[in-house]
Amino acid sequence: MRDDPQRLRFEIDARDGAARTGVIHTAHGPIETPTFIPLATKGTVRGLESGEVAELGYQLILGNTYHLFVSPGPERIEAAGGLHGFMGWERALITDSGGFQVFSLAHGGVANEVKGSGRGGGGGTEVEISEEGARFRSPRDGRELFISPEVSMSVQAAIGSDIALVFDECTPFHAERDYTARSTERTHRWLDRCLRWHDAEGPTRQAVFGIVQGGTYEDLRRESAQAVSEAAVDGLAIGGTLGRDKEEMAAVLAMTAPLLPVDAPKHLLGIGEVDDLLGGIGLGLDVFDCVVPTRLARHGVALAPSPETRWRLDLRKGRWVGDRAPLVEGCPCPACTRHDRDYLSYLSRAEELTAVRLVVLHNLVYMRELTDHARAAIRAGRFDAYRAAVLAGAPPWSA
Amino acid sequence: MRDDPQRLRFEIDARDGAARTGVIHTAHGPIETPTFIPLATKGTVRGLESGEVAELGYQLILGNTYHLFVSPGPERIEAAGGLHGFMGWERALITDSGGFQVFSLAHGGVANEVKGSGRGGGGGTEVEISEEGARFRSPRDGRELFISPEVSMSVQAAIGSDIALVFDECTPFHAERDYTARSTERTHRWLDRCLRWHDAEGPTRQAVFGIVQGGTYEDLRRESAQAVSEAAVDGLAIGGTLGRDKEEMAAVLAMTAPLLPVDAPKHLLGIGEVDDLLGGIGLGLDVFDCVVPTRLARHGVALAPSPETRWRLDLRKGRWVGDRAPLVEGCPCPACTRHDRDYLSYLSRAEELTAVRLVVLHNLVYMRELTDHARAAIRAGRFDAYRAAVLAGAPPWSA
Numbered sequence: 001m002r003d004d005p006q007r008l009r010f011e012i013d014a015r016d017g018a019a020r021t022g023v024i025h026t027a028h029g030p031i032e033t034p035t036f037i038p039l040a041t042k043g044t045v046r047g048l049e050s051g052e053v054a055e056l057g058y059q060l061i062l063g064n065t066y067h068l069f070v071s072p073g074p075e076r077i078e079a080a081g082g083l084h085g086f087m088g089w090e091r092a093l094i095t096d097s098g099g100f101q102v103f104s105l106a107h108g109g110v111a112n113e114v115k116g117s118g119r120g121g122g123g124g125t126e127v128e129i130s131e132e133g134a135r136f137r138s139p140r141d142g143r144e145l146f147i148s149p150e151v152s153m154s155v156q157a158a159i160g161s162d163i164a165l166v167f168d169e170c171t172p173f174h175a176e177r178d179y180t181a182r183s184t185e186r187t188h189r190w191l192d193r194c195l196r197w198h199d200a201e202g203p204t205r206q207a208v209f210g211i212v213q214g215g216t217y218e219d220l221r222r223e224s225a226q227a228v229s230e231a232a233v234d235g236l237a238i239g240g241t242l243g244r245d246k247e248e249m250a251a252v253l254a255m256t257a258p259l260l261p262v263d264a265p266k267h268l269l270g271i272g273e274v275d276d277l278l279g280g281i282g283l284g285l286d287v288f289d290c291v292v293p294t295r296l297a298r299h300g301v302a303l304a305p306s307p308e309t310r311w312r313l314d315l316r317k318g319r320w321v322g323d324r325a326p327l328v329e330g331c332p333c334p335a336c337t338r339h340d341r342d343y344l345s346y347l348s349r350a351e352e353l354t355a356v357r358l359v360v361l362h363n364l365v366y367m368r369e370l371t372d373h374a375r376a377a378i379r380a381g382r383f384d385a386y387r388a389a390v391l392a393g394a395p396p397w398s399a
Numbered sequence: 400m401r402d403d404p405q406r407l408r409f410e411i412d413a414r415d416g417a418a419r420t421g422v423i424h425t426a427h428g429p430i431e432t433p434t435f436i437p438l439a440t441k442g443t444v445r446g447l448e449s450g451e452v453a454e455l456g457y458q459l460i461l462g463n464t465y466h467l468f469v470s471p472g473p474e475r476i477e478a479a480g481g482l483h484g485f486m487g488w489e490r491a492l493i494t495d496s497g498g499f500q501v502f503s504l505a506h507g508g509v510a511n512e513v514k515g516s517g518r519g520g521g522g523g524t525e526v527e528i529s530e531e532g533a534r535f536r537s538p539r540d541g542r543e544l545f546i547s548p549e550v551s552m553s554v555q556a557a558i559g560s561d562i563a564l565v566f567d568e569c570t571p572f573h574a575e576r577d578y579t580a581r582s583t584e585r586t587h588r589w590l591d592r593c594l595r596w597h598d599a600e601g602p603t604r605q606a607v608f609g610i611v612q613g614g615t616y617e618d619l620r621r622e623s624a625q626a627v628s629e630a631a632v633d634g635l636a637i638g639g640t641l642g643r644d645k646e647e648m649a650a651v652l653a654m655t656a657p658l659l660p661v662d663a664p665k666h667l668l669g670i671g672e673v674d675d676l677l678g679g680i681g682l683g684l685d686v687f688d689c690v691v692p693t694r695l696a697r698h699g700v701a702l703a704p705s706p707e708t709r710w711r712l713d714l715r716k717g718r719w720v721g722d723r724a725p726l727v728e729g730c731p732c733p734a735c736t737r738h739d740r741d742y743l744s745y746l747s748r749a750e751e752l753t754a755v756r757l758v759v760l761h762n763l764v765y766m767r768e769l770t771d772h773a774r775a776a777i778r779a780g781r782f783d784a785y786r787a788a789v790l791a792g793a794p795p796w797s798a
Contacts, residue, residue: 042749042751043742043745043746043749044746044753045753046751046752046753047446047752047753047756048753049733049737049738049753049756049757050737051733051737071745071749072745076720076721076741076745079721080723080739080741080742086741086742086745087738087742088737088738088742321471321475322475322478324479334448334450338448338449338450338487339486339487340479342475342479342485343442343479343485343486343487346442346470346471346475346485347442347443350441350442350470352441352443352445353446353752353755353756354443354444354445354446354447354448355443356752357446357448357752357756358448
């Protein structure tokens, strides 16, 4: 681990078992943890203007290097003063490395697996992976693109994120042990290349998080945790497959989390459903990004305190016609305070933009409430009770 | 004309030539005129929550009876307390009669014509027009629907608009004089049926506007203006084709407007481009609805002070890459105060919802500024100078 407060400083201010609250100080302000990170995949959080995301209370958003690399490209972003300037976001920004998307193209289905659907297989011939990096065709215009540890770091430097993630190979669940072992070793060599490039040419105030791989294998996760911890990183992320379903994911996380240095800021990549996020907080993880809250909104699915439906309320179902109750009783978001299920359901089925936006707002308020109240519970030494209540169906603000 | 202040009261408070400012008092509050009316076609202004439309300063929105009749249907809206309750809109609401859309299906192209493109012709076999009304198939699920003067008024009663429009046949430009004459006479018979139904069964606080038809024929417009003025209506609207292009439209309006009772509130249906709206204001017309500002936004086209491009700035063009200027210098909207053309152009080309929303906000702020400053100019006795400045390319707030 590296210790450079100019780049990043992490203060833990309360503990409750392994769970903790803290503040990550970045070049663009503080991030209170644990926190959920909304995705600004292509330089905007779906349907929201940057100022609105800050008004919701979020202090950190995530830009996707792969998408921004493909369009509008690092030159245009850099010319606008980085992604902060380009999209008018003044708070902290983290970028992934692009690895996840590139290797999803190559292996197929990683995204589905780590979210627990257990599917996978397939795999594209469109991506050529070598020790040097990955070569692929732009899905936008077909031109050949190449991404390597150095390219990823240079794109993230152009984007100007406060926290960059190293370029790793995101191995899928269906990969065999041998492949996972070799891939994990390569990820470590790529980690070194990322840090070398960043030391020489990276922005001085940009922090770098290493990524722990190793699939579902305890020994590989242990080796990876050790290799990444010994490198000059400012924090750690847990990447790669976490298994075929939620049970296996919980087991892999329970096995991996304790292997990481306790005082480091820790990012669980791509995970952010209500139960998984609470599980991660309980294991001492600090930041969580996930496409689910904003992606669900596009399809009219709102977060709600119903464990039996995985906290999802599908507004496009016919059953909400005439229902005068708010989407979720007690929720402070504009969808819930100003409208009823009948209208929101109508708007969603009519595929009105207003519906997508209102459900995005609702889902992001829901996640904010969940992490706000989780922090309060940790400070009060009652996180286990809080988690149990939410898992039993209490809304995040009243558990 | 009828005079029932319980339904509608119109006070003219300043005059400048034929132009005037005033206040229409409705059951849901005042409407300062001249004003532009944003369309809430299917029960929402594109991408905006009802509270936001009020925050923009709008006091009146328009719901489309045809669309709301097809879905979600009058029963569901009535059960929600009318469209006010359904969509959470607390200010004044006007509904069209559905005639325009039904007869556009029948005749084809009316929408294009009255906006000046001069196309037309075609015409569908899907609508069966008779003295009784119009029979057509739902574009949503194919079921047969029937709309007549009585049905239109009953749907508008269920919607609970503050101002209902009578059911008329919207004759297209390509209709011959004989057809237009017979159609105009039918529109007058339908006017009587609308008023009869409304007297017997309409909401007591709902005002009714009659529609003056007659196409481009002065004698027919004169007959129609007289017939509508003599009926017990609370205001008048100018409907139907206004010709094949902007010049002809200006001529038809200049000929028609003086035929209407001077003290009545007057609605110019479906017209709201910058120059046309100023033309209408100059002729003493008071309210203007138009789909253009919100429809353009969907395609990344923003309103801007450039008469040579019909006040349109197309963000999807490549020329805005790297342009650090705001969309329109001096505009107080969130798109212009927080972002530059480079970013807005990128978002529009990426077809992000955020782009549509930001351009909707910009276009509605632009129209609000135009009518706010037109009112101030009328009060100051300088409307002609104001209009000339805007037509010469001044932004609405600095002309």
